[in-house]
Amino acid sequence: MEHISGIEARERIINASRQLFSQKGYDATRVNDIAKAANVNKALIYYYFKSKEDILDFMVNSLLDNAVSLTLDFIQKNIVHLIENGYLDIRPDRLHFANGEAVNQFMQNALKFNEQLLDYVIENREIIRILMLESLKSGKHRKSLFRLMDYLSGSEKNPIYKTISDVDRDFVFSDEMVLFEFFFSILPIVNFAAYYDEYKAAGSLSDQELRDSFLRVTQVICASMISGSDILLRNNSIKL
Helix, strand or coil, X not given: CCCCCHHHHHHHHHHHHHHHHHHHCCCCCCHHHHHHHHCCCHHHHHHHCCCHHHHHHHHHHHHHHHHHHHHHHHHHXXXXXXXXXXXXXXXXXXXXXXXXXXXXXXXXXXXXXXHHHHHHHHHCHHHHHHHHHHHCCCCHHHHCHHHHHHHHCCCCCCHHHHHHHCCCCCCCCCHHHHHHHHHHHHHHHHHHHHCHXXXXXXXXXXXXXXXXXXXXXXXXXXXXXXXXXXXECCCCCCCC
């Protein structure tokens, strides 16, 4: 077996695990399979990771940490910046902007953020497929996908909530907002990544065509929420 550095060995283990978990399923993949695919000694896997579960935990944590980092960068540079300069006021049912120019600036930056996030989930679609599969089972990782909801809570431990609430104390994650964000914002992009390759093949589309189509649909949905100088978080005119 060839001599490789510690960093390279760890990367090989992670990459091999990602491919095998995605192709064979987490439960069906054995540590021996990972060692063979990564071309490393089985003992080396246990040097870096306590178990197969530990490998998946590492991948999930890395995925979430990087996604949150992207989100916090957008919040800091756009939402916080607009609030501090008096261009945005967060209200219970809407984002209220000082003028149409502030709305346009926010929307342009939001669409750039969606593009960054889309590229990130496409790049990590194998891990997302694993999370989707595990969420439908009764094993240890069935709730991993729902860890995203930790970032939709009004807790001081939630960096997203804390960053916004520090500059606007009116900000809250209402039950409706949490439901909307999870089922109509997070899950669509997660599903898109999970079924990306299959949809591309079925639709005979190139990577660029499929990516651009998703972004255009996202833009239409976002634009539908704009009303004058507001972005509506709830439509009070609709009675259920």
